[in-house]
Amino acid sequence: MQEFIRNFCIIAHIDHGKSTLADRILEKTNALDKRQMKDQLLDSMDIERERGITIKLNTVELTYNYKGQDYFLNLIDTPGHVDFSYEVSRSLAASEGALLVVDASQGIEAQTLANLYLALDNNLTIIPVINKIDLPNADVEKVTEELINLGFDKEDIVLTSAKTGQGVEKLLEKIIKIIPSPKGDSKKPLKALIFDSIFDPYKGIITSIRVVDGEIRNKDIILMMQTNAFYEVLSLSINTPKEKEVDVLKTGQVGYLYASIKSIEDVKVGDTITHKDNKCDKALLGYKPMKPTVYSGIYPIESNKFEDLRESLEKLKLNDAALTFEPETSTALGFGFRCGFLGLLHMEIIQERLEREFGIEIIATSPSVIYKVELTNGTTTLVDSPNKMPDKVKIKKTLEPYVKISIFSPKEYIGPIMELCQNKRGSFLNMDYLDEKRVTINYEMPLAEIVYDFFDKLKSYTKGYASFDYEVTDYKESSLVKMDILLNGEIVDALSLIVHKDFAYNRGKAIVAKLKEIIPRQLFEVPIQASIGSKIIARADIKAMRKNVLAKCYGGDVSRKKKLLEKQKAGKKKMKMLGSVEVPSEAFLSILKADEK
Amino acid sequence: MIKAMYVHIPFCNNICSYCDFPKIYYQEDLIDKYLDTLNYELEKVYKKEMIDTIYIGGGTPSSLSLNQTIKLFEILKKVNKSKNIEFTIEANFDSITEKKLDLYKKYGINRISFGLETTCNKHLNFLNRTLSKKKVKQVIDYTKKQGIKNINIDLMYGMPKEKVDELEKDLDFILSLDITHISTYSLIIEEHTKLFINNIENIDEDLDYKMYEVIRKKLKENKFYQYEISNFSKKGYESRHNLTYWNNEEYYGIGLGASSYINNKRITNTRSINKYLEKKFIYTEEKLTIDDKCIYEMILGLRKIKGIKKEEFFKKYNCHIEEKFDIMNLKDKKLLEENNGYICIPQDKLYIQNEILLSFVGGSSNGKRK
Numbered sequence: 002m003q004e005f006i007r008n009f010c011i012i013a014h015i016d017h018g019k020s021t022l023a024d025r026i027l028e029k030t031n032a033l034d035k036r037q038m039k040d041q042l043l044d045s046m047d048i049e050r051e052r053g054i055t056i057k058l059n060t061v062e063l064t065y066n067y068k069g070q071d072y073f074l075n076l077i078d079t080p081g082h083v084d085f086s087y088e089v090s091r092s093l094a095a096s097e098g099a100l101l102v103v104d105a106s107q108g109i110e111a112q113t114l115a116n117l118y119l120a121l122d123n124n125l126t127i128i129p130v131i132n133k134i135d136l137p138n139a140d141v142e143k144v145t146e147e148l149i150n151l152g153f154d155k156e157d158i159v160l161t162s163a164k165t166g167q168g169v170e171k172l173l174e175k176i177i178k179i180i181p182s183p184k185g186d187s188k189k190p191l192k193a194l195i196f197d198s199i200f201d202p203y204k205g206i207i208t209s210i211r212v213v214d215g216e217i218r219n220k221d222i223i224l225m226m227q228t229n230a231f232y233e234v235l236s237l238s239i240n241t242p243k244e245k246e247v248d249v250l251k252t253g254q255v256g257y258l259y260a261s262i263k264s265i266e267d268v269k270v271g272d273t274i275t276h277k278d279n280k281c282d283k284a285l286l287g288y289k290p291m292k293p294t295v296y297s298g299i300y301p302i303e304s305n306k307f308e309d310l311r312e313s314l315e316k317l318k319l320n321d322a323a324l325t326f327e328p329e330t331s332t333a334l335g336f337g338f339r340c341g342f343l344g345l346l347h348m349e350i351i352q353e354r355l356e357r358e359f360g361i362e363i364i365a366t367s368p369s370v371i372y373k374v375e376l377t378n379g380t381t382t383l384v385d386s387p388n389k390m391p392d393k394v395k396i397k398k399t400l401e402p403y404v405k406i407s408i409f410s411p412k413e414y415i416g417p418i419m420e421l422c423q424n425k426r427g428s429f430l431n432m433d434y435l436d437e438k439r440v441t442i443n444y445e446m447p448l449a450e451i452v453y454d455f456f457d458k459l460k461s462y463t464k465g466y467a468s469f470d471y472e473v474t475d476y477k478e479s480s481l482v483k484m485d486i487l488l489n490g491e492i493v494d495a496l497s498l499i500v501h502k503d504f505a506y507n508r509g510k511a512i513v514a515k516l517k518e519i520i521p522r523q524l525f526e527v528p529i530q531a532s533i534g535s536k537i538i539a540r541a542d543i544k545a546m547r548k549n550v551l552a553k554c555y556g557g558d559v560s561r562k563k564k565l566l567e568k569q570k571a572g573k574k575k576m577k578m579l580g581s582v583e584v585p586s587e588a589f590l591s592i593l594k595a596d597e598k
Numbered sequence: 599m600i601k602a603m604y605v606h607i608p609f610c611n612n613i614c615s616y617c618d619f620p621k622i623y624y625q626e627d628l629i630d631k632y633l634d635t636l637n638y639e640l641e642k643v644y645k646k647e648m649i650d651t652i653y654i655g656g657g658t659p660s661s662l663s664l665n666q667t668i669k670l671f672e673i674l675k676k677v678n679k680s681k682n683i684e685f686t687i688e689a690n691f692d693s694i695t696e697k698k699l700d701l702y703k704k705y706g707i708n709r710i711s712f713g714l715e716t717t718c719n720k721h722l723n724f725l726n727r728t729l730s731k732k733k734v735k736q737v738i739d740y741t742k743k744q745g746i747k748n749i750n751i752d753l754m755y756g757m758p759k760e761k762v763d764e765l766e767k768d769l770d771f772i773l774s775l776d777i778t779h780i781s782t783y784s785l786i787i788e789e790h791t792k793l794f795i796n797n798i799e800n801i802d803e804d805l806d807y808k809m810y811e812v813i814r815k816k817l818k819e820n821k822f823y824q825y826e827i828s829n830f831s832k833k834g835y836e837s838r839h840n841l842t843y844w845n846n847e848e849y850y851g852i853g854l855g856a857s858s859y860i861n862n863k864r865i866t867n868t869r870s871i872n873k874y875l876e877k878k879f880i881y882t883e884e885k886l887t888i889d890d891k892c893i894y895e896m897i898l899g900l901r902k903i904k905g906i907k908k909e910e911f912f913k914k915y916n917c918h919i920e921e922k923f924d925i926m927n928l929k930d931k932k933l934l935e936e937n938n939g940y941i942c943i944p945q946d947k948l949y950i951q952n953e954i955l956l957s958f959v960g961g962s963s964n965g966k967r968k
Contacts, residue, residue, distance in 0.1 A: 522803075524933070524950065524953060544804070546803070546950050546953060547803040547804050547806065547807035547949060547950070548784075548803040548806050548807050548810075548949050548950065549949075549950045549951070549952040549953045550827060550948070550949050550950065550951050550952055551786075551952060552782075552783035552784065552786075552827055552828040553783045553786055553828070557604050557843050557849060557851055557856070557857045557858070557859070558855075558857040558866060559843060559857070559859075559864070559894065559897070559898060560857065560864050560866060560882070560884055562897060563893070563894065563897055563959065565952075566897065566952060566955055566956055566959045566960070567959050567960040569952060569956055570956050570959055570960035571960065573956065
């Protein structure tokens with residue numbers, strides 16, 4: 002059987018048609034009939050379908066008959082966004098081949114390249130695919146040239162339209178012909194890689210595994226090599242894409258394992274599974290854990306939901322090892338968690354999943370990067386929250402993480418992009434023309450500036466045409482200060498942030514203006530101030546409320562007035578009381594969107 | 599003991615852009631059926647109490663023809679009226695005629711409430727209304743000549759782009775008519791109205807408040823005293839009917855979409871004319887506990903400038919107002935004050951009274967339904 006297995010994944014930029022292509026492959030292999038098809042079948046989370054992106058990887062085993070022989074194709078879906086390259090590397094490790102999908106009208110994008118290099122590092126066989134050839138503005142010739150420039154042979158390139166299904170059969174043929182079958186030794190003791198795990202509300206913890214050597218059967222007693230936990234296998238299954246129980250997973254196969262695992266702690270993605278009584282010689286390399294680059298405080302709006310929030314975060318962490326969290330306390334918001342994320346999108350997704358999947362209303366504070374602070378006593382401390390910033394007199398110097406950012410854009414936006422990067426403390430590195438129309442612009446800039454509102458700005462400066470990618474390079478000394486926000490004269494710790502000294506004044510002004518817009522009028526006038534130390538650098542006043550009355554007499558319909566008051570009251574309960582000021586929960590993140598003029 | 603009755607006449611010759619009261623375009627044949635049904639409803643609910651105030655509101659009651667008006671009054675003859683009854687009808691200046699006023703007088707109407715809203719053409723257009731100042735003067739003169747001295751005029755302010763001096767002109771004109779009562783409130787953009795559909799926005803709240811203060815000042819100078827959040831009158835001419843509402847007392851409400859408060863229940867009638875004609879009157883019904891009543895007492899009673907008499911509260915609910923609600927705290931915050939045994943909202947907080955009333959509703963600490 003092993004020689005007829007093909008494990009492959011798809012790498013592509015967001016929106017280049019990865020999930021649609023996966024859908025078509027499912028259709029061509031008759032995994033589902035038309036009636037069962039719904040778009041983006043592999044994207045099982047609502048957020049994925051709504052945003053049209055893939056966050057979590059998902060596998061499916063397909064059977065395809067080629068020249069009289071059944072082949073087992075394991076398709077492992079991968080996320081396309083920069084924040085999820087961790088997930089990508091996980092699916093790459095479970096595959097022998099990868100489809101590199103490029104949009105015929107867009108060409109190769111930053112993230113595609115990054116993932117391509119990851120795939121090459123993993124010694125995968127790559128099949129270049131030009132997709133969306135049905136589009137009127139498809140430029141197959143140009144994209145072909147780009148691929149040739151990357152070192153591919155013209156004859157290896159497959160042209161497809163995931164929309165119409167054109168070229169998909171040819172692609173399946175290529176997969177069978179080019180991608181090698183899994184190596185592994187079926188005679189050796191079991192060695193399987195855990196490359197994902199999810200929490201199922203009915204079954205508990207389910208892990209995705211790839212059998213590297215040997216085989217795994219129902220009722221086997223297995224051992225997790227890293228955590229030393231052992232369990233009895235209760236069931237094994239594959240996704241076809243309907244779940245199908247199987248008795249055994251053999252060398253090279255990919256499937257799901259369920260073993261009534263009690264402790265979330267016992268399952269580590271990247272760990273190796275073997276038999277308790279017949280161990281393999283050594284564990285697989287696993288993954289290098291990704292380090293969070295962005296931190297933010299997450300608090301339940303209702304303070305009694307703290308434990309629920311903890312449980313939900315634990316469940317999310319189960320298949321999102323990159324998420325970190327530890328309890329923190331805020332004077333303004335009470336008990337919550339300091340959470341670490343791979344990037345902004347990762348942060349947004351986690352926040353959204355907490356609200357949607359776990360039904361917990363949360364307040365998220367504005368994200369912070371990790372600063373290094375050298376103290377006068379010679380030690381260095383890491384600061385991931387503005388409120389952990391040491392006292393000014395104790396600081397010798399402050400350093401912040403810098404990134405190399407590559408922006409891909411049509412050339413007409415070079416001017417605005419440069420202007421944006423300058424405003425974001427960027428220093429220009431270089432610029433390359435990809436072809437006569439498109440450029441890559443490279444800048445070095447502080448990560449904190451990207452976290453701030455770079456993405457939204459870039460999109461608006463370039464009408465959505467530019468995309469970007471970044472990698473953290475190193476720490477550089479920077480003149481950083483902690484800025485506090487005061488409401489009615491009192492510091493709100495959850496609104497504090499670390500800013501560059503030279504930009505503090507403008508940012509303070511913008512934040513104060515934004516808060517004035519978001520916080521509704523109160524019974525009394527409320528000053529909003531931004532301060533550095535004891536120095537006030539910006540101020541705006543929320544005017545006192547002037548009108549909240551139902552003056553009209555509705556012919557004795559007074560129930561209506563009571564209902565209106567009850568509605569207003571319900572609205573108030575969603576606000577957070579900070580001292581004597583009622584603040585809507587969105588105020589905490591809004592300071593990110595404050596526009597500097 | 600119920601002493602008040604509201605009667606709703608939903609017909610209008612013209613629909614104002616801001617109106618969200620139950621209303622229907624004037625239809626001759628529908629009106630007869632409507633009045634018959636009204637008669638049926640009255641006979642069904644009215645328990646022959648002596649009634650002290652009747653208020654015929656709308657819609658536009660004055661849109662009824664002479665014969666229809668007679669029919670309405672004949673129906674209301676069933677109502678036992680106290681000697682001292684306040685008998686009000688709403689009218690607008692377009693549809694009122696001397697003959698109708700004669701009929702009103704004949705059937706015992708002693709108070710008329712005219713909708714004027716504004717005198718400025720620009721704003722009249724916006725509200726989809728018309729008005730002739732000349733006719734206003736004639737009608738008011740004739741009404742007084744008929745011996746109907748208690749006259750209210752409705753004034754609206756806060757239309758988009760309205761200026762303070764335009765409002766002052768409206769006030770001057772109304773004051774020149776030498777009437778007894780003025781009701782006023784700023785434009786509310788209600789859902790399901792033309793204005794809402796056209797995305798009209800409220801005026802700035804600072805300007806709104808300023809206009810309210812202009813009105814209060816000017817009316818005070820002209821010896822109109824404010825007895826309720828949006829009502830001003832000459833001494834002794836407060837609307838007794840409306841005070842029934844603010845005093846949280848029971849009242850009948852008959853007709854399309856009318857509200858009533860009978861036997862501890864707050865009832866709202868259907869707004870569907872078809873349902874109403876099928877005699878399916880009731881739309882919602884809220885049975886009140888003592889706690890609910892106390893909440894209503896606060897919501898309604900604090901609309902009065904004088905406020906709620908503590909002694910009265912105790913008599914009605916057999917507990918002290920301070921036991922029921924955290925009055926002390928609100929007094930400390932200067933959101934309530936106490937004068938001569940009355941709890942009231944301070945003058946400078948009148949216009950944000952909802953903010954204060956919120957302390958009494960929808961929470962566990964205010965003793966709402968358990």
